[in-house]
Structure formats: C-alpha cells, structure tokens
Amino acid sequence: MTETQPAPLPAAPRRLGVLLQGVGAVGSTFIAGTLAARRGLGEPVGSLTQLAHIRLGKRTEHRNPMIKELVPLTELDGLVFGGWDIFGGNVFDACETAQVLDGRLTAQLRDELEAIEVMPGAFDPSYVKRLNGTHVKPGGRRAWADALRADIRRFKAANDLAECVVINCSSTEVYSVAGPAHQSVAAFEAALDADDPSVGPSMLYAYAAIMEGCPYANGTPSLGADVPALLALADAKGTPLAGKDFKTGQTLLKTVLAPMFKARMLGVRGWFSTNILGNRDGEVLDEPGAFRSKEMTKLGVIDTILQPDVYPSLYKDLYHKVRINYYPPRGDSKEGWDNIDIFGWLGYPMQIKVDFLCRDSILAAPILLDLALLLNLAQRAGRKGVQEWLSFYWKSPVTAPDVYAEHDLFIQLTKLKNNLRHMAGEELITHLGTEYYEE
Numbered sequence: 539m540t541e542t543q544p545a546p547l548p549a550a551p552r553r554l555g556v557l558l559q560g561v562g563a564v565g566s567t568f569i570a571g572t573l574a575a576r577r578g579l580g581e582p583v584g585s586l587t588q589l590a591h592i593r594l595g596k597r598t599e600h601r602n603p604m605i606k607e608l609v610p611l612t613e614l615d616g617l618v619f620g621g622w623d624i625f626g627g628n629v630f631d632a633c634e635t636a637q638v639l640d641g642r643l644t645a646q647l648r649d650e651l652e653a654i655e656v657m658p659g660a661f662d663p664s665y666v667k668r669l670n671g672t673h674v675k676p677g678g679r680r681a682w683a684d685a686l687r688a689d690i691r692r693f694k695a696a697n698d699l700a701e702c703v704v705i706n707c708s709s710t711e712v713y714s715v716a717g718p719a720h721q722s723v724a725a726f727e728a729a730l731d732a733d734d735p736s737v738g739p740s741m742l743y744a745y746a747a748i749m750e751g752c753p754y755a756n757g758t759p760s761l762g763a764d765v766p767a768l769l770a771l772a773d774a775k776g777t778p779l780a781g782k783d784f785k786t787g788q789t790l791l792k793t794v795l796a797p798m799f800k801a802r803m804l805g806v807r808g809w810f811s812t813n814i815l816g817n818r819d820g821e822v823l824d825e826p827g828a829f830r831s832k833e834m835t836k837l838g839v840i841d842t843i844l845q846p847d848v849y850p851s852l853y854k855d856l857y858h859k860v861r862i863n864y865y866p867p868r869g870d871s872k873e874g875w876d877n878i879d880i881f882g883w884l885g886y887p888m889q890i891k892v893d894f895l896c897r898d899s900i901l902a903a904p905i906l907l908d909l910a911l912l913l914n915l916a917q918r919a920g921r922k923g924v925q926e927w928l929s930f931y932w933k934s935p936v937t938a939p940d941v942y943a944e945h946d947l948f949i950q951l952t953k954l955k956n957n958l959r960h961m962a963g964e965e966l967i968t969h970l971g972t973e974y975y976e977e
C-alpha cells in the first residue's frame with residue numbers, strides 16, 4: 539500500500555500561547571512545572587514530547603530520534619501562559635492554594651508565576667455547585683462568549699503571539715447531555731443570544747477558542763466541545779479539538795490491565811474501583827451531579843475493551859463499580875484502589891488488588907504540555923475537528939459519530955506514533971512481516 543505523502547510540515551512557532559480554563563491544582567502545576575523544566579530545576583517526566591523516542595523505518599536502520607526531533611514543536615522556552623479562573627490572583631497564589639509543589643521550588647519561580655494574573659471566568663454556579671466564584675465576568679451567555687473571545691485576542695496581541703491553544707482544566711460540571719440547543723451552529727448561536735441555561739460554561743470557552751482559531755482540549759468530563767454544534771463549528775473553522783477527561787491514574791491502569799485480561803482470554807467477574815482524594819477537585823466531585831459526569835467517563839472504558847458482546851462467557855456479567863470519596867487529609871495525593879475479581883481455566887476464581895498512591899496533578903501536568911504542543915502541530919498539519927490520534931491522553935476519547943472509542947493504551951500509542959510518522963512523511967509501522975512490537 540502506498541501512503542499519500544503529506545505536505546511538509548510548517549516550522550513550529552517560536553512562541554506559542556497556552557490559555558487555561560481553570561488555574562487550579564492541575565493548571566498551576568503544569569505552568570510552574572514547565573517553567574521549572576525550562577530553567578533546569580526539574581525534569582518534565584511523563585511528557586512524550588519532551589522525553590520519548592520514536593522508531594523509524596526498518597529495525598536494521600537503527601533510526602530512533604526523539605519525537606521532538608521528528609516533528610517541529612515549539613521549545614519550552616517559547617511557551618507563554620495565561621488563563622481564567624473564578625477566583626482571582628496570580629499563578630503563584632494558585633500554587634500556594636493547591637499545595638502540590640514544594641514551596642522551595644515555587645519560591646524560585648515566584649517572579650514569573652506572579653506575573654501571570656488570571657482573567658475573570660465565565661461562571662454559572664448551577665454547573666459547579668460546590669464553588670462560589672468571586673472573580674467572574676458579568677453575564678449573559680452572549681456577553682460571556684464575546685468577553686472570552688476578546689480575552690484571547692488581547693492575550694495574543696499583548697504577547698505578540700500568532701498561535702494559541704486553549705485547554706479546559708477547570709472544575710467538573712454537573713452531568714448533562716447534548717440537547718436541542720447543541721444540535722447545530724445556528725441553534726447554538728441562538729441559545730447564546732437567548733442566554734439558554736443549557737449552554738454550560740465549558741461550551742462557552744470551547745466556542746470562544748474555536749471562533750478564535752485556537753485548538754481546544756477538554757481535560758475534564760464536562761461536555762465542552764463534545765456537542766454536534768461545536769464539532770461542526772470546529773470543522774467549518776478548521777480548528778483541531780481533543781478530549782475528554784485526562785487519563786492519569788486509575789483509568790490509565792485500567793486501560794493497561796483490561797487489554798491484558800482480554801489478550802489472555804481471562805474472565806472478569808467484577809471490578810470495584812474506589813478513590814480517596816482531598817483537593818478542590820475531590821470537593822467538587824463529592825457533589826452527585828459532578829460525580830455523575832466523572833462516573834460516566836470512568837465507566838465507559840472496560841466495556842469497550844473487553845467486548846462482552848463478543849465474549850459473553852468471559853465478560854457478560856461483569857459488575858463494575860466506581861466510587862470517589864472526598865477525604866481532605868490527602869490533599870492532591872490521591873489513593874486509587876482497585877479490586878478485580880478474575881477467573882481462569884475451568885472458571886477458577888482469582889483476585890487482583892491494585893493500590894495506586896498517586897499524585898493527581900503530577901500525573902496530569904505532562905499531558906497538558908503534550909496536548910498544547912501536539913494540537914498546535916495538528917493545526918499546522920492542516921488537521922481539523924476531533925483528533926482521534928490523541929485518544930492516548932483521554933479517559934473518554936471523543937470520536938467521530940458512530941465509531942467506538944479505542945481505549946487500549948498501547949493501541950492508542952501506536953496510533954499516536956503512526957500519525958506522527960505520517961505527518962513527517964515517514965513509513966508507518968504496521969508490525970507485519972519481520973517487524974515485532976516495538977513502540
């Protein structure tokens with residue numbers, strides 16, 4: 539099969555803007571961590587764009603450059619940060635509130651962090667019931683959307699930026715599904731004018747980003763751009779999108795363990811997952827409506843991987859339960875505990891227990907860095923709409939209509955790397971012939 543040769547990739551912008559919806563634990567850890575890495579105060583561990591290599595050609599060619607050597611990406615020094623939050627202050631304040639990073643590290647970055655003031659957020663308290671925002675824009679949905687667009691333009695002009703990416707890392711909104719106002723661009727525009735409450739804040743930021751030609755990523759379970767109107771708008775405007783809900787801890791493990799069970803044709807009777815966490819995210823997720831949003835993105839994973847319809851004797855009656863418990867003493871250090879009841883030869887039962895003592899924002903920060911750089915790359919490569927090749931980063935990958943999401947982490951990685959190879963005009967690695975699995 540001959541691959542169509544893509545056009546050569548335009549050079550990366552020397553400076554790239556990254557605007558965050560929500561500068562809380564994840565947002566501030568990403569910004570401070572990137573500043574620390576570029577000053578040599580820490581390693582950007584967990585970031586593919588900064589650390590990973592990619593094999594090219596035949597194994598005998600011994601070509602294994604870094605991803606950032608294969609495709610043009612903006613250097614860390616060129617990233618310019620900004621964001622919105624419903625609580626005021628600067629990014630140093632946000633780091634102090636979040637208490638994720640050591641104060642000795644943030645003290646060294648203090649000047650740079652204090653120079654980034656967060657802009658007032660577009661906020662409707664019925665979407666995030668546990669928070670009372672004090673740093674908010676005067677409302678009406680149309681006014682909010684216009685103000686967010688103006689913020690993006692001002693940020694670009696003030697920092698002399700031609701290109702910018704927007705990432706949603708704000709609080710999870712209450713569970714909602716796409717309704718009549720979200721079915722077409724015209725209906726969505728009318729809903730903005732009518733201040734229709736079914737348009738949540740996350741959609742307003744997504745809309746503003748798309749209208750301003752900024753690629754948009756949704757790191758939360760909220761709907762964001764995941765409604766027909768905004769998917770169509772992104773297509774029309776030629777803007778890349780990706781989402782949703784960063785895959786960081788428990789779900790990351792699920793998307794490695796579940797494919798292993800299926801690969802070995804081992805049965806699974808039950809999977810009980812519980813979490814304790816004490817950060818603001820945990821407080822927001824303690825509210826049933828917000829938990830429902832998170833539960834939906836967490837639950838989808840196992841069924842798609844295990845295919846109970848194809849393997850009913852192994853997975854049909856699988857009982858899957860997910861719990862999130864707000865437990866303040868833990869702060870950002872989450873404990874994700876899984877009990878998995880599996881069975882083997884002749885149905886004999888076994889159990890697996892996984893106790894992941896993780897740090898939520900430490901796991902999420904490198905994902906934001908990769909997404910900012912890779913979505914900008916996608917834009918330069920002329921890609922628009924949902925970027926399924928970035929499903930690697932998501933608990934609940936948004937897909938084209940009528941296509942199921944790919945959840946297996948290693949298939950997702952293969953897809954990501956093959957897309958990079960394709961963009962760079964390199965041969966795809968299909969693992970046929972004498973190739974073996976070596977990503």
Ligand SMILES: NC(=O)c1ccc[n+]([C@@H]2O[C@H](COP(=O)([O-])OP(=O)(O)OC[C@H]3O[C@@H](n4cnc5c(N)ncnc54)[C@H](O)[C@@H]3O)[C@@H](O)[C@H]2O)c1
Pocket residue numbers: 559560561562563564565622623624625636659660661662666669707708709710711739740757758759783784785786787817818819822897898899901902
């Ligand atoms: N940390 C992880 O591993 C992880 C993984 C997947 C998803 N997430 C999601 O990322 C999001 C952020 O997590 P976090 O730990 O940083 O939470 P956080 O509570 O520390 O930060 C969220 C911030 O968003 C702000 N906010 C709320 N509504 C806003 C609005 N309308 N406009 C602007 N800002 C708004 C809040 O004031 C807060 O500062 C959550 O939705 C969480 O579920 C986190």
